[in-house]
Amino acid sequence: MDALQDRYFADLPCFGCGPANEKGLRLKSYDEGDGTVVATFTPWPEHDNGAGFLNGGIIATVLDCHSGAAVTHKAFAHGWEPLGGALLPFVTAGIDVRYKRPAPLRDSVSLVATISAADESAITAEVRLEHDGKVRAEATALWKRWRPR
Numbered sequence: 001m002d003a004l005q006d007r008y009f010a011d012l013p014c015f016g017c018g019p020a021n022e023k024g025l026r027l028k029s030y031d032e033g034d035g036t037v038v039a040t041f042t043p044w045p046e047h048d049n050g051a052g053f054l055n056g057g058i059i060a061t062v063l064d065c066h067s068g069a070a071v072t073h074k075a076f077a078h079g080w081e082p083l084g085g086a087l088l089p090f091v092t093a094g095i096d097v098r099y100k101r102p103a104p105l106r107d108s109v110s111l112v113a114t115i116s117a118a119d120e121s122a123i124t125a126e127v128r129l130e131h132d133g134k135v136r137a138e139a140t141a142l143w144k145r146w147r148p149r
């Protein structure tokens with residue numbers, strides 16, 4: 001099964017999820033077929049938050065990018081293609097991150113995303129980062145239609 005990023009945007013240079021960014025995180029997200037999109041992220045030693053846990057900005061980045069995979073997959077399923085020659089059909093308009101528990105730096109973490117609302121102008125995703133059966137961080141991400149100008 002192809003990762004959604006490789007299927008849709010093999011040339012994307014996004015820092016968090018672009019397959020073409022050699023210095024990026026290169027997140028890989030997969031459609032589970034049950035309404036969820038999942039990923040595994042393995043932190044780098046450089047992602048330290050200063051206390052030996054995973055940095056909050058990195059957490060926000062992977063939550064954002066993982067929600068983007070779920071949103072883009074949903075958009076293409078509906079036929080909401082990129083407008084006017086744009087690469088992406090939607091972009092992040094807002095992301096509300098809640099840091100619930102420390103996230104590990106030296107173990108892989110799991111990401112799970114679902115779509116809670118979708119129309120052609122905006123898509124909302126709920127996304128969480130888990131480790132050892134507990135939610136470490138969660139977010140609501142609002143994605144809006146990207147219109148090149």
Ligand SMILES: CCCCCCCCCCCC(=O)SCCNC(=O)CCNC(=O)[C@H](O)C(C)(C)COP(=O)(O)OP(=O)(O)OC[C@H]1O[C@@H](n2cnc3c(N)ncnc32)[C@H](O)[C@@H]1OP(=O)(O)O
Nearest residue numbers: 004005008009014065068069072091092093144147148149
């Ligand atoms: C499977 C793999 C998945 C892969 C897919 C995922 C890959 C990417 C994952 C990372 C996700 C990101 O980081 S995305 C990057 C973070 N997000 C952004 O940069 C979005 C910034 N925000 C915006 O552009 C806008 O607020 C929107 C598009 C979200 C909503 O705009 P809107 O609803 O159209 O509202 P509107 O009032 O018309 O526009 C608001 C202001 O933005 C400006 N604006 C709007 N669009 C543009 C534009 N194309 N170019 C220049 N400026 C623009 C307007 O001129 C206006 O400024 P003025 O006239 O008032 O001055």
